[in-house]
Amino acid sequence: MSAPSTLAAAWLVARKDLAIEFRTRTAFMSAAVFAVLGIVIFYFAWDSTAVSAIDLAPGVLWVIFTFSGLLGLQRSFAVEQVDRAMDGLLISPVDREAIYLGKAIANFLFVGGIQVLAIPAVALFYNLPFERSLLVLFGIALLAALGLVAVGTLFSAMAVNTRMAELLLPMLSLPFFVPVVMAAAESTARLLAGRPIAEAWPWLRILLAFDLVFIVACTLAFPFTLEE
Amino acid sequence: MTAALEASALSKSFGQRRAVDGIDLALGAGECLALFGPNGAGKTTLLRLFAGLLRPTGGHAYVQGVSLRDEPRTRERVGLISHQSMLYTALTARENLEFAARLYGLPDAGAAAMRALEAMRIADRAGMPVRALSRGLQQRVSIARAIVHDPAVVLLDEPYTGLDEVGARALTTQLRTLRARGAALVLVTHNVAEGLALATHAAIMTDGRFARFEQRDVFDATQYLADYRELVNVGA
Amino acid sequence: MTASPAGEGSTPRPVFDWLIWLALAAVAGAYIRAIFFTPPEALQGYAQKIYYIHVSAALNAYLAFGVVFVASIVHLWLGDVRADRLAEASAEVGLLFTTVVLTTGPMWARPIWGTWWTWDARLTATLFLWFLYASYLVLRGAIDDPHMRARYSAVTGIMGAILIPFIHLSVYLFRTLHPMPILLKPSAPSMPGDMVETFLIAWVAFTLLCIALLRARYRYGELKERAAMLEAGR
Numbered sequence: 001m002s003a004p005s006t007l008a009a010a011w012l013v014a015r016k017d018l019a020i021e022f023r024t025r026t027a028f029m030s031a032a033v034f035a036v037l038g039i040v041i042f043y044f045a046w047d048s049t050a051v052s053a054i055d056l057a058p059g060v061l062w063v064i065f066t067f068s069g070l071l072g073l074q075r076s077f078a079v080e081q082v083d084r085a086m087d088g089l090l091i092s093p094v095d096r097e098a099i100y101l102g103k104a105i106a107n108f109l110f111v112g113g114i115q116v117l118a119i120p121a122v123a124l125f126y127n128l129p130f131e132r133s134l135l136v137l138f139g140i141a142l143l144a145a146l147g148l149v150a151v152g153t154l155f156s157a158m159a160v161n162t163r164m165a166e167l168l169l170p171m172l173s174l175p176f177f178v179p180v181v182m183a184a185a186e187s188t189a190r191l192l193a194g195r196p197i198a199e200a201w202p203w204l205r206i207l208l209a210f211d212l213v214f215i216v217a218c219t220l221a222f223p224f225t226l227e228e
Numbered sequence: 229m230t231a232a233l234e235a236s237a238l239s240k241s242f243g244q245r246r247a248v249d250g251i252d253l254a255l256g257a258g259e260c261l262a263l264f265g266p267n268g269a270g271k272t273t274l275l276r277l278f279a280g281l282l283r284p285t286g287g288h289a290y291v292q293g294v295s296l297r298d299e300p301r302t303r304e305r306v307g308l309i310s311h312q313s314m315l316y317t318a319l320t321a322r323e324n325l326e327f328a329a330r331l332y333g334l335p336d337a338g339a340a341a342m343r344a345l346e347a348m349r350i351a352d353r354a355g356m357p358v359r360a361l362s363r364g365l366q367q368r369v370s371i372a373r374a375i376v377h378d379p380a381v382v383l384l385d386e387p388y389t390g391l392d393e394v395g396a397r398a399l400t401t402q403l404r405t406l407r408a409r410g411a412a413l414v415l416v417t418h419n420v421a422e423g424l425a426l427a428t429h430a431a432i433m434t435d436g437r438f439a440r441f442e443q444r445d446v447f448d449a450t451q452y453l454a455d456y457r458e459l460v461n462v463g464a
Numbered sequence: 465m466t467a468s469p470a471g472e473g474s475t476p477r478p479v480f481d482w483l484i485w486l487a488l489a490a491v492a493g494a495y496i497r498a499i500f501f502t503p504p505e506a507l508q509g510y511a512q513k514i515y516y517i518h519v520s521a522a523l524n525a526y527l528a529f530g531v532v533f534v535a536s537i538v539h540l541w542l543g544d545v546r547a548d549r550l551a552e553a554s555a556e557v558g559l560l561f562t563t564v565v566l567t568t569g570p571m572w573a574r575p576i577w578g579t580w581w582t583w584d585a586r587l588t589a590t591l592f593l594w595f596l597y598a599s600y601l602v603l604r605g606a607i608d609d610p611h612m613r614a615r616y617s618a619v620t621g622i623m624g625a626i627l628i629p630f631i632h633l634s635v636y637l638f639r640t641l642h643p644m645p646i647l648l649k650p651s652a653p654s655m656p657g658d659m660v661e662t663f664l665i666a667w668v669a670f671t672l673l674c675i676a677l678l679r680a681r682y683r684y685g686e687l688k689e690r691a692a693m694l695e696a697g698r
Contacts, residue, residue, distance in 0.1 A: 003304055003333045016327050020318045023357070079316060088314035088373065091279045092331035093304035151623070158616045162606040171599040172620065175592055176627055179634040186637070206633055217626055221619045224540050227612065228283040243545075243610060244693065 003093035006101070013089070013102025018109060020079055028113060031071040035118045038064040039125055053126040058188035061122045062181045065115065065141075066148065070170050072110040073152040076103055077160040090226065100222035104153040104215075111149055115141045133191045140191075143204070144184040146211040151176040154218040157225050176214075183207040230293035232257045232412035233278065233381045237287035239436075240273055247273040249436035250287065255429070257380075257410035260403070262423030262444075264416075265433035266460045271416045272310075274433070275383045278414065279308040291381055304332055307379035309387045313370040317359035321345060321369045324358060325376055332377035344372040347405075349398045364390050371399060375406065382406055384415045388422060400426070420453045432456055487676040490669035494662070502662040514572045516663055520670035521564040522590070528558030528674060529597065529625065536621030539614060548614035549689075551621055552604060553681035555597050557674060562594045585635040592631050596624050610689075 004012060021028055042060045080086035089099050119137060122128065152173050159169040184207065187200035231254040240248040247270045255261055265271050276282045278289050280296050280303030288295045294302045308314075315324045325341030334340045345351040348368040358366055367390050375382065382403070388396055403413060403426060417423040424430060424444065430452065431441040439459055498516045505512035531554040539547035569587060570580040581587070600620050607613035 003301060004330065009331065012327065012330050016316070016319070019323065020316055023318045079318070082317060083315055084310070084312035085314050085316050087281060087308070087310065087312065088328065089331070090281055091303055091306065091308050092328070093301045093333070094331055154619070154623070158603075158619065161612065162603065162616075163608075164606055168599075168603060168606055171602055175596040175599065175631075176623070178592055179627075179630040182634045182637075202637055203634075206630065206637070210630055213626060213630075214623075217623065221622065224615055224619050227281075 004098075006095050006098045009094035009098035010101035010105060012094075013099055014105035014109070017076070017079070017103065017106035021106070021110065027072055027075040028110060031068045031110070031114050032117050034071060035064050035068040035114055036121050038067065039118065039121050043125055053128060054192045055189070057122055057126045057128055058185040058192065060126070061118065061188065062144070062185045064118055064122075065111075065144070065184075066174075066177050066181055068114045068118070069111045069145070069148050069152065070173065072107055072114070073149075073156045073173070074166065074169055076107050076153060076156045078165075081160050096223035096226060097219050100153060100157070100219055103157070104149050104218075107149045107153050107156075108145055111145045112142070115145060128192060136191055136197065137188065140184055140187050140204070140207070143207045143211060144180050147180045147207065147214060148173075148177055150211065150214040150218045154222055154225070157222065179206060179210055183210070231255055231290070232259070232292055232410070233414070234290040234293070235278075235287065236290075238274075238277060238284055238289055239286035240270075240277055240282055241285045246436050248277060248284075251436075251438060253431075253438075253441075255412040255414070257412060258407045259428045260407060260413040260415060260426050261429045261431060262415050262417065262420075262427035263431050263433060264418070264420060264423060264456055265439075269433040270436040271433050272385055273436075275308065275310070275385055275414065275416060278381065278383055279303060279306050281308075304377065305380040307374040307377065307382045309371050309374045309382070309384045311385055311389075313358075313366050314373065315358045315366065315370055318357060320355050320357050321350060321361070321372075322354040324369060325354075325373055328373045329376050334377060340376055341372075344376040345369070347375070347398065347402050348372040349394060364392050364395055367391055368395050368398065371402070375402060378409070379406075380411055382411055382413050384413065384417075386417055387415070388417065388419070420456055421449065424449050424452065432459055434459065481676070481680055483672075483676040484680060487669065487673035490672050491666075494666040494669040497665060498662050502658050503656075505659070508576055511572055511575045514568050516666035517670070518565060518568040518572065519663070520667045521561045521568065523667060524670050524674040525558050525561035525565060525593070527671070528554045528561060528678070529593070529628070531678070532558065532597075532600075532621045533625035536618035536625075539618045540622070545610075545614065545689075548617065549682055549685040550678075551617060552685055553678050555600050555604075555621070556681055557677045559594065559597045559601065560677070561670075561674065562590060562597065565590055566594060585632075589631050589635045592635075593628065596627065600624060 003009070039060060042056075042064075046056055077086075080089070090096075115138075119134075119141060123134075152169075155169055155172045155176075159165045159172065162168050183203040187203040187207075190200040190203075191197075233253070233255045235251050235253040238248060238251040238253075239246065249270070251274060253261070263271055263274070273282065277284055278291075278296075280300060284297060288297055290296070291302045291305050296302050315321075316327075319327070322341055322345065325344055326337045329337035329340040342351060342354065345354050348371055350365060350368045350372065353361060353365065358369060361369065367387075371387060384403075387399060391399060403415075407413065413426070415423055415426060427444045429442070430444055430447075432439045440455075494516065498513055502513075504510050532551045535547045535551035535554060538544060539551065569590070573582070574580050600617065603620055604613055604617050607616060
């Protein structure tokens, strides 16, 4: 008997989380419905004679993305809280970092799943010329989701142990999502305006740097959030 | 021969408060310590130190001669049964057990899971989600989870609470089997008679220390109960 | 534990915090000089006087947040409660100075830019900074267990410091209206000597105020913890 490697253990944790999500489906369904609902509501608050769809859509997309992502993050450590399942992970021989990575992988797939629904929904409702840039857009979504999840998973682990967890998670995470949302929205806007990719490059660079820095920093910081 | 579970000057402080204050202990293979004490005496903290959930502020805990502090992975040889079930209620009993078995790197997680569930006589409900099980049955699954990896040290925090007769008997049988295989047990309970029935050693903990610690065969159970009551009342 | 000279049973005396008074006097002095003895700026007129408080407060806000960062690292590293107390005090003082920046800014912007608020890069970045440390303090308030609070706050304090460059980078990619730094730019400062001198005096005065507030807040934290301990019944 030998304890699984960090990555194998992370995958175990992630798969377990996805199994729970698949079994209950509550969080994903509500986040998906929330996302589409948000997109629709934005449409009715929109004066199409003043602002063109191409100008509005990136903002809508990334704001919705952030808030529906928070719904998933909220639930992430709540399942560990009930009956102290977290203790079960902590007494097992897997590394603390593996627990964080596993949680982050599950959250990433959750947020990614919402994206796969939200991006076509925005394209459909706002009549956007996405066909030629869909691949690049999913690339941006991937980078944005990575950064969002890296930070959100860490704060989710902390917020769940505080009073007013539901309020604290958005409060703590939103300032961190600012560069992510700004970079994603700006590069999406360039993309939709048919500008060359090179123009979005400075923004994509920020996104890449953010992902890299915060994945490393949050992985290292996570063990400190545990009682020892 | 190295002890299965050993503590030397083991301490844990939370700020100014010393929850565990210099505990020394050695339990050989197959031995069982019954640990009594009033609420807040530090029993649960002690168990959490032995499980590797808390890092001691002083001293060491050793499992089969290896320090938990220096080699955190040693905690894989420990099983913990606590007040909380540590189960995912949305998953089935079997899924919970298989997940635990995989965390411990067992070669055949499915078989190990079913073995543990059978031992706790809950195998017939293996496919049911844990949330659909009664509290007592959940407790059995939780116990199965704690012993799925055949630990060398088993820590039990009030394990009999909520168990029906079948469950209690299954637990007692399991504890005997584990001991026969060389596991050391620490059993925390408020029920003195129940604790003494299994124990080879007994200890009373107050304010983070052992107020009494002796072998089971040197004292009389009725007298011990009377002494315990007095000690706890005086301490309170 | 920290050494506290007052043992049990000693009667508390009202403390005269000389440093606060010294700092306030210094700030007042700096302002008297700024208003009466420094010539007004040719284009901006008297509105420019706000520069001395605005920039000094901004520099000290960064100083305070820097202290939060370092104290957070020290706390996670050594587990020292004093580092946590310092981080808490420093975050509050930093938030105060950020508030000063955010209120003096619009007061200056109204006559000069003709608007109270614009989504200019520096302004936006400062606003996010304010939100960041406001949520840091909310987090502190939402945790009862002092050890957990210290650990969580330290993690958040470190993450916040890492975030600041990203906020700056991203807001600067937007076009900026803000006057560019004129004092700290690599070439010689392009401000008349008089004003530079006044600014430096104001800056020193505000730094003194920052340290004085930090000290007072730190002591308050210490007393609060002692009171909590006494209340816990020991």
